[in-house]
Amino acid sequence: MKMNTKLIHGGVVADPQTGAVSVPIYQVSTYQQASIGQHKGYEYSRTGNPTRTALEELIATLENGKRGLAFGSGMAAISTVLSMFNKGDHLVISDDVYGGTYRVLSQVFSRFGLEATFVDTSEISYVMDAIRENTRAIYLETPSNPLLKVSDIKLISEICQAKNLYLIVDNTFMTPYWQNPLDLGADIVLHSATKYLGGHSDVVAGLVVTKDEELGERIHFLQNSIGGVIGPFDAWLLIRGMKTLGLRMRQHEESAGQIARYLEQHPRVNKVYYPGLKSHPGHDLAKRQARGFGGMISFDVGSQAKAEKVLEQVNYFVLAESLGAVESIISVPARMTHASIPAETRAELGITDGLIRISVGIEDSEDLLDDLDQALTF
Numbered sequence: 001m002k003m004n005t006k007l008i009h010g011g012v013v014a015d016p017q018t019g020a021v022s023v024p025i026y027q028v029s030t031y032q033q034a035s036i037g038q039h040k041g042y043e044y045s046r047t048g049n050p051t052r053t054a055l056e057e058l059i060a061t062l063e064n065g066k067r068g069l070a071f072g073s074g075m076a077a078i079s080t081v082l083s084m085f086n087k088g089d090h091l092v093i094s095d096d097v098y099g100g101t102y103r104v105l106s107q108v109f110s111r112f113g114l115e116a117t118f119v120d121t122s123e124i125s126y127v128m129d130a131i132r133e134n135t136r137a138i139y140l141e142t143p144s145n146p147l148l149k150v151s152d153i154k155l156i157s158e159i160c161q162a163k164n165l166y167l168i169v170d171n172t173f174m175t176p177y178w179q180n181p182l183d184l185g186a187d188i189v190l191h192s193a194t195k196y197l198g199g200h201s202d203v204v205a206g207l208v209v210t211k212d213e214e215l216g217e218r219i220h221f222l223q224n225s226i227g228g229v230i231g232p233f234d235a236w237l238l239i240r241g242m243k244t245l246g247l248r249m250r251q252h253e254e255s256a257g258q259i260a261r262y263l264e265q266h267p268r269v270n271k272v273y274y275p276g277l278k279s280h281p282g283h284d285l286a287k288r289q290a291r292g293f294g295g296m297i298s299f300d301v302g303s304q305a306k307a308e309k310v311l312e313q314v315n316y317f318v319l320a321e322s323l324g325a326v327e328s329i330i331s332v333p334a335r336m337t338h339a340s341i342p343a344e345t346r347a348e349l350g351i352t353d354g355l356i357r358i359s360v361g362i363e364d365s366e367d368l369l370d371d372l373d374q375a376l377t378f
């Protein structure tokens with residue numbers, strides 16, 4: 001099955017009981033047992049729920065993995081995966097990861113003795129230098145957020161194999177439509193499904209897919225123990241959204257390419273970050289390891305005041321956190337999604353106060369270009 005067919009026919013296609021073509025919302029917490037321990041595969045909805053199963057099988061199929069697991073948010077998915085490590089273990093992680101991932105590691109898991117070194121994982125020598133005796137995993141976000149730096153999943157997976165480390169990849173920005181980290185050697189791929197997979201700004205959710213069954217069982221044990229599961233209605237909403245992932249991702253990318261090229265030649269824009277531009281340092285690598293460049297663009301207008309002016313003047317770009325939705329979204333990472341990263345660290349990373357991030361929606365690209373054109377006056 002190819003990707004667009006998988007989006008429609010992957011996972012559980014129809015309800016086994018009734019043949020209903022849309023998997024029903026099994027709004028249920030517990031399941032009748034014929035005698036003690038004798039049930040039809042479901043005992044309690046934290047452990048498993050048929051609507052959630054349909055979603056979990058769908059994402060496993062899309063990522064070419066063995067086991068899918070669905071959570072109540074991207075952060076619940078990430079925290080559950082991180083909880084497989086022990087006190088004294090160490091991770092090497094991309095330095096411009098999602099702000100919430102930085103926060104949970106530096107302010108929550110650090111208290112339980114899990115150590116993390118944040119490095120620019122697009123530079124392989126930094127990754128090598130950061131590996132220690134107690135390193136257990138490398139955690140990548142590629143392209144990264146908000147600077148769209150591209151890390152070499154295959155090369156880093158070879159390092160992981162040689163050193164017996166897990167490779168975990170946050171694939172939120174690319175989605176399985178454009179990139180399949182497990183095929184490139186990763187062990188675990190995770191998503192904030194709140195973004196492109198859901199796609200309609202109406203559900204918060206997270207997904208995990210493992211390369212093998214054994215790892216899948218371990219994460220399921222943690223999912224059931226910690227309990228950050230997705231509810232049946234949200235699982236159903238996600239399945240519904242994911243059916244059009246291919247159509248949406250192609251439109252996001254086509255418009256993003258046009259907008260990135262427009263911004264690149266704009267006199268008031270200092271720098272544009274988009275992997276689809278030939279000028280982007282990760283362009284060739286992105287072309288090699290992914291089938292598309294995605295719909296996220298960051299650009300620098302020089303100062304907080306100028307960035308605020310642009311945000312005030314746009315009409316179609318919704319000023320909001322989040323990304324990956326049908327509507328275009330605009331934000332200033334330094335003041336919004338990445339505000340939990342200390343100012344000095346942000347400055348070192350290049351997440352300046354004048355950096356604007358846009359998530360290109362599926363509106364007509366002519367309208368989006370006109371909108372940016374009238375807003376880039378300051």
Ligand SMILES: *Cc1c(COP(=O)(O)O)cnc(C)c1O
Pocket residue numbers: 073074075076098100101141145170172173191192193194195204205206
């Ligand atoms: C939003 C996001 C997360 C966190 O997901 P939530 O669903 O908001 O909990 C993690 N990683 C990336 C790349 C994100 O964009």
